[in-house]
Amino acid sequence: MIFLQNILRAPVRSVMTTLGIAGGVALFVAVIAITNDLREQIAEAIGAYNLEMVVYERRATSPFSSTISRDQMETLMDRFDGAISPLVVGTLNEQWNAYAMVVGAPPQFVRRIPLVAGTSYADGQQEVMMGEIAAQRLGKQVGESIPLDGRTYTITGIFRTGSRLFDGGVMGDISEVQRMLSRGGEPGKYTMALLQTTDTATRERFIREISQSFPKLRAIPGTEFAGSLRLLRVVNAFVTTISVVVVLGTALIVTNTLLMAVAERTREIGILMTVGWTPWRVLRMLLAESLALCILGAAAGNLGGLLLLHVLNRMESVGFGWIPVKLNLHIVGSALGVTLFVAVLALVWPAYILWRIQPLSALRHE
Numbered sequence: 001m002i003f004l005q006n007i008l009r010a011p012v013r014s015v016m017t018t019l020g021i022a023g024g025v026a027l028f029v030a031v032i033a034i035t036n037d038l039r040e041q042i043a044e045a046i047g048a049y050n051l052e053m054v055v056y057e058r059r060a061t062s063p064f065s066s067t068i069s070r071d072q073m074e075t076l077m078d079r080f081d082g083a084i085s086p087l088v089v090g091t092l093n094e095q096w097n098a099y100a101m102v103v104g105a106p107p108q109f110v111r112r113i114p115l116v117a118g119t120s121y122a123d124g125q126q127e128v129m130m131g132e133i134a135a136q137r138l139g140k141q142v143g144e145s146i147p148l149d150g151r152t153y154t155i156t157g158i159f160r161t162g163s164r165l166f167d168g169g170v171m172g173d174i175s176e177v178q179r180m181l182s183r184g185g186e187p188g189k190y191t192m193a194l195l196q197t198t199d200t201a202t203r204e205r206f207i208r209e210i211s212q213s214f215p216k217l218r219a220i221p222g223t224e225f226a227g228s229l230r231l232l233r234v235v236n237a238f239v240t241t242i243s244v245v246v247v248l249g250t251a252l253i254v255t256n257t258l259l260m261a262v263a264e265r266t267r268e269i270g271i272l273m274t275v276g277w278t279p280w281r282v283l284r285m286l287l288a289e290s291l292a293l294c295i296l297g298a299a300a301g302n303l304g305g306l307l308l309l310h311v312l313n314r315m316e317s318v319g320f321g322w323i324p325v326k327l328n329l330h331i332v333g334s335a336l337g338v339t340l341f342v343a344v345l346a347l348v349w350p351a352y353i354l355w356r357i358q359p360l361s362a363l364r365h366e
Contacts, residue, residue, distance in 0.1 A: 007289055010264075013257060018297045020253040021339060024246040025301020029327055029335050030308045035239050036331070037324040039232060041165040053195035053206055055084075058218040061234070070188040072214060079213075080195065080206070085109045088174055089191040090181040092149055096138055101131075101169025102148065104177025109194070113171070118142035118157030123173055129157040131167035146170070149180040164324075195219075247342055254293060254346035258286055262350050269357060279355055286350055287343070294343040298336050302327060305335075 007014045055076065060066035068076075068086075077084045088104035110120045113129070121127035128148070130140055135158045138146075145152045153172065161167055178188055195206060203221065210219035262269070269282055306327055313323040 007292060010261070013260065014293065017253055017257045017293050018300060021250050021294055021297025021342075022300035022304050024250040024253075025298050025335050025339060026304035026308055028243060028246045028338065029302055029305035029331050030312075031239055031242050032331050032334065033305070033309060033324050033327055035232075035235050038165075038235070041163045052222055053203060053219060054222050055193040055195070055210060055217055055219045056191070058216055066191050068190040068193060068217065070190070072217065073190050073193060076193055076214075079209070083195055085194040085196070086174065086190045087192050087194055088177045088181065088189075090177070091169075092180060094147065096146070097134070097168070100134075100148070101166060102177050102180060103166065103169065103171040104174035105171060106174055110171070113159045113161065116158040116160050118155070121156045121172055124175065125173065126151060126153045126176065127156045128153045128170045128172040129159050130155050130170050132158055132160040133164055133167040134169060137168070148172075194222075243338070247338060247345070250294075250297075250339070250342045251345045254290055254342060255349050257293065258290060258346060258350040259353065261286070261289065262353055266357065269354070273357070279357075282354055283347065283351055286354070287347055290343040290346055291340070294339040295336075298339040301339075302332050302335055 055068070056066040057068060073084075073086050077086070085106055085108055087109065090102055092100045092102055094100045107120070107123065110129075113120075115129070116132055118129070121129055128146065130146065134140070135155075140146060140155055142155055142157060144155050146155060147153075148170065153170075153176075159167070159171065178190075182189070195203075207219045210217055269277075272282060273279075306325075309323055309325050309327075313325050
């Protein structure tokens with residue numbers, strides 16, 4: 001195991017290189033986990049609520065920035081004979097959660113939500129249902145109260161959707177939530193409208209009519225909602241940028257380590273070449289060193305990324321229910337694949353230097 005001896009020959013440099021790789025991998029896996037989880041949470045919420053069709057503002061970058069006026073919503077409800085369910089979604093900055101998710105929904109929508117305990121809220125009352133994650137985090141039970149936008153609301157039920165995004169928040173009467181989110185602006189606005197139908201013809205007619213009659217709105221199948229948001233496309237571009245930076249930065253760190261190893265062991269390499277070692281064999285030794293450092297860095301980076309997610313999830317300024325606290329095998333495998341690619345990429349410059357080494361000149365190297 002010559003390559004292990006070479007790594008242990010400069011322990012401080014090897015540890016610093018491993019930590020540098022681990023830092024890049026930790027950032028990579030944390031960002032990927034948050035992005036993938038956000039997309040999955042939106043998809044899970046759509047599945048939990050049986051959302052066949054979603055109507056939202058065409059220019060909206062996220063589910064929370066979509067705005068449908070009262071007049072538009074009334075026209076939609078009249079045209080589709082009450083099959084439309086309006087929905088108000090937003091966040092509040094409360095002491096118990098910096099990004100408290102609040103959802104305002106009509107009775108026909110609330111009936112789809114599975115309850116863990118209690119009952120649904122009454123229309124026009126200062127009552128809410130709380131998500132299971134929020135209830136567990138705050139230690140709340142049915143019958144207790146919770147402050148929202150300066151008022152006190154009674155918890156009538158605990159619900160579970162399977163989406164942490166919503167299970168970390170509350171759900172209440174749509175008019176009350178509209179008031180909370182108006183923030184002194186025009187009240188009565190909606191976030192999106194939902195249509196539950198399994199009829200393909202009705203779905204296509206619905207999409208066509210929305211496109212023709214409401215140019216500022218867009219109707220799409222619920223399964224396409226997450227992918228249609230510009231916010232997620234921006235986040236994907238950000239993740240790609242982070243990935244490129246991680247690959248290049250980590251490659252430079254490993255390359256620097258290998259170049260220093262070649263410079264320090266030039267005479268040793270010359271001796272190996274004089275006894276029959278080819279440049280390819282020396283390069284394989286360097287590759288083994290590079291792979292060992294990168295694999296150690298990937299392992300430490302995955303653990304570091306998991307720790308980072310747990311720290312973010314505990315931060316009050318981030319809120320709860322938003323950050324995943326686990327890594328799936330796909331993310332771990334992606335991180336390992338990236339580091340293995342870096343291990344090979346980092347050999348390009350050292351290989352060029354190695355190929356130019358002349359055994360006799362290397363033997364005279366001091």
